[in-house]
Structure formats: C-alpha cells, structure tokens
Amino acid sequence: MVVPSTKNSQALDEFDADIYTSLDTLTRMQFKAHGFSFNPKQPINSILAGKNVSKLRGRGLNFEEMRQYQLGDDIRTMDWKVTMRTGKPHVKVYTEERERNVLLLVDQRQSMFFGSQGKTKSVIAAEIAALAAWRTLQATDRVGGIIYSSENSVTISPKRSKHHVLQFLAEVCRQNRALSSGIPNTNAILSLENMFEQTLRIVGHDSLVIFISDGMGWNDKCAELVKTISQHNDIICCHVTDPLEHQLAGMKQMVVSDGDMQIEVSSDQTQLQQAFQQDVVQAIDNFRVAARKYRIPLLPFNTLEPSETQLRKALGLVVA
Template sequence: MKKIDKNGDLNPVNVTLNELHGLQFEASGFSFLPKYKVQSLLAGRHKSAMRGRGLDFKEVRAYVAGDDIRNIDWKVTARTQKTHTKVFSEERERPVLLVVDQSSSMFFGTQQFLKSTISAHLCALGAWRTVEVGDRVGAFVFNDTEYQQIRPQRSTTAILQMLKTVEVYNQKLSAEEAPKSKTALLESVFQKIRSSVNHDYLIIIISDLRGISDKSLHHIFNLKRHNDVMVFHVEDEWEKDLPMTTLSLSNSEKQVSISNLMKKERDRQSKSFANDKELLTDQFAEYGIPLLTFTTSERASAQVRTLLKDH
C-alpha cells in the first residue's frame, strides 16, 4: 500500500512522530467533556451523565440570603433545624489516560488506513486536545509482547515523548507474522491499568477489542466505578462484510488469492461480527460506557469531530 493523495500528508500504513505532531493542528472541533448525557452517544441505552468538567462538592454551610435554593441540603437542614446549603467549587482538571492498542490484529486494513494507524492518530488527537483544554494526559501503549505506561502530564515535551512511544510500537508491526490471540493480553493490560489508576480519570480505550473476555470486561467495569470510560472501537469494512469478489491478500512480498468465496461463509462472518458487536455495545451500555465506532475508511480527525462534536 502506497501513500495516496486522499489521505493528505498521512501515511496509511505506518505513522511517524512528525505526522503525529502535525495532527496537533487537526485537534479541534471536538470535546471529551460533552455537555450532553451518555444516552445521546448510545441512542437512549443509558441514563447516567458523564462526569465532565463542572462543579465539585466542597462543603455544607449555613444558608445566607442570595444562595441558590436548589443547593439547600435538606438532610442537614432537618437535622440541625437551621437551613444549610451545599457549596461547590469548580473542578479544575481531570487526567486523561489513552489506552492505545498496537497489537498484531490491528495491523489490518482494506480501505484508506490500517486499524493500527487510526489508533495512533486517535491517540495523537486525544493528547493534543486534552492539553489544549488544560488537562493532563497519559497513555498505556501495548502490543503483543510489551507495554509502556506514560503518566499524565501537561507539557508539549511530554506529549512528544508519548507519541514517540506510539511511533516505535507502530513501526514494530509487520505482516510477516500472523495475528496472535490476544485474550490473555487484554486481560493483562486491563488488570495493570486497574492496579495503577485510582479515580476521577477519563480512560479512553482505542482498540478493535479482538478476543476480549469476561475477565477483561470485569476489569473495565471496575474501572468505571470511580472513573469515566469511553471505548473507541476501531474496525475495518471487511471484518463485518466480506466482498463477493475474489480476494487478493498481500504482505508486500507475497500474494495469495481466495476465490469462490461462498455466500454462506460471508453471511456467517457478517452475522458473527454483528452479534459480537451488539453484545459488546449492550454490555458497555449497562455500565454507562459509550462505544464509538471508528473505521479505516476516513481520517480519524474527521470521524472524531463527527462523533464528539464540540457544542
């Protein structure tokens, strides 16, 4: 796959630090702190609101004329027989943790980009946008054999170091090796994140979630108890709907053709993908976790602005 004009200055296969740095100028028009509730992301599936930046409870004090009566603490008022009101302070920041999947199953794409490339671009866009609004951002970057955790920071230098890690992991991907099962990998990743993240984070998981198990979901749902969690699910068109034509697959050195792909086989693949995706979406929805779909057919910046438009 060669660099093509419709991708602009972005290489569809492997990312570079310069490209990820350049995405700083596309990191606008979207927000990870939406003013709307989670159900608007999930088409009515769940009623809870994301925490977002807003007001944080500080203390209860005696009511004075001019206080907002909506903030009266009726329990304390009833107990003391004197009117008391809740006092709030502005929530100053919320660290963001980007969980970036660069494992072998992500090295796949039949449209404009590979899934691993879209994942890296989403990480860069998320990092630049987070520091622009004044919050700290960190990352947990992993592949099939190793991971690196970058603690949340707020400087351009720290962001570039993070994106350098993403570049290194992305450059290690190769079509010479078949994708590995990553059920155990995801379980280990989310267990490590759970043990290192305390509370009040926004955790954004950027992955195709191939092979995700109940154990991994358990870790994610426990993270949601004290944090906000979003899932950026990266997928390719052929994963959900294989074409009818003869397939020619290549790793740039060898090529193989698969002909006479039966309709029965295509239907089975499509049905399996759709069922797995629906189940996963419903499971996340039960815990108020938005699952947003990103594809390999369009620039990540255009997709994220559509899905997380900054109102």
C-alpha cells in the same frame, strides 16, 4: 522516555504513511484538533448527547469546607447530620477541580495491523489518540494512558504539558513501528484483560477513559473490568474497523494466509465457512453489545475517511 532523533525519524518516515505513522504526523495533528469536545455539554448531533448514553461527569468536585447556611445557598448541599448536632443549618462547600485526568488506551496489537484500502487500523488508532491528546491539552486537562501491544504495554501517568504529550505520542509511534505481518501472538486476548486491569489500578475517579481499539479479544472478563471502571469514571469507546472485515463473512471464496502457510476457503466448504463467519461477526459484535449493555458511548471509525473528520462527526460539528 527519549523522543526519536531527527536522523532516525527521517529513516522511519520512509515507510508508507498509510501503514505506519510517524511522530511528525502525530505532532501535526494538533492543528486538526478542533471542531469537537469531550466536555459534558455536547452539540445536539453528538453521539454523547441525549439520554441514551451516560453523561460525562466533567471535572470532579473537591470538598472545601463546612459552614453555616447563608441566604441563597443550595439546599441540596445541606449537611443534615451537622445541622442536627449543632442545631444550626450547615452546608458543604465544594470547589471544582481545575484539571481532569484523561486516559487514552491505545490498541497497537497485531489485529490492528490491517487495512484493505486506506490506512491500517493501527494508524487510525494512533491518529485518534493524537487528536484526543492535543484537544485535552487545549482544555488544560491532564493526559496520559496505556499503549499496549500483544507482547507488552507501556503506562504513562497523566500530566499537562506539550512535552509530555510528545513523549506519549513518541511511545505510540514506537509501538506502531514494531508491528509487522506474520503469525499473530496467542497472548492477544490476555493483553486486553491485562490492559483493563492496569487501567483499574491507576484510573482513580472522575477521569475520562478513551478506549481506542478494534475490540478483538473482548470477553466476559473485559466486560466486568469495564463495568467496574465505569462506576466512578466516564468511558468512551472508539471502535476502529476496516470495511473488508464486515464483508469477510459473506465472501464466497478467499485465500487466507498467516505469512507462512495459506488455505483456500470456498462456498463448497459450508461447515468451515459457517465457523469462519461466526468468528468474524462475533468478534465485531461482542464489543458493540457490551458497550450498549453498560451504556458506554461507541464512536465508529473506519480506515478510509480522515480520522479528524470522523471524530468531528461523532463529537460535534463538521468543520471544513
């Protein structure tokens, strides 16, 4: 993968920073990647703390050796089969993995290219991914993931180096800059399923999966795949929404356009408005319901507040 040249980066940076992100912006996020942690031990005000969410596994354990029991060994590590066979107590010895894989699933589909007042959802998602990537690197864990759009996805294997993080963020920028207004791609739902299927193929076990999306296109198949992934891994969902999306269902009159044609929806068209309200509310709520069902921590994000402030509020102390 090639990081964009300085000349090209300068040309791209002429875009509005609230609509499109840049590699320079995501690189500078490393200086804001503090005040939160993805470690198992969480502050009391963290969304990940408490009994209502699944505990983070942290780094996994590797089997090291089998040896005879010594005074002070934890009896829970006793191997009773070997003990019965040899007639002497034996225990299993484990060593903690020094690195953990962190997979970032970054949504850059057409539905993310929306923002009513602040930034677009796609920019917020890119910034969350950058914060998570830099924080993971600081914790000496490996980071990689999948950046997916309505048309395709790019998988980057987890590694631990600053250059690798820059390559990952460069791909996030490339997918982000490819977004444009117009008719949405009809494969948006399928791309979400394919992304989870690809995650299941590469995730292994004892990894941390951070899903950053608006949840549009979530269906029963996605829920089944997430359930399977969560059996041997930890999942955190970063749910990015725009304030206007929560208000659309209650608006009495609006003009909706696909970039080519437009239609006016008013309170007089009761049946059409009810159908529209159901679609909007369901698209947002389905994601929340699934997360609650499988006890997956759901971190809410909006397009108005700084992404680093929101992440600190959810995962730790707010640091000025």
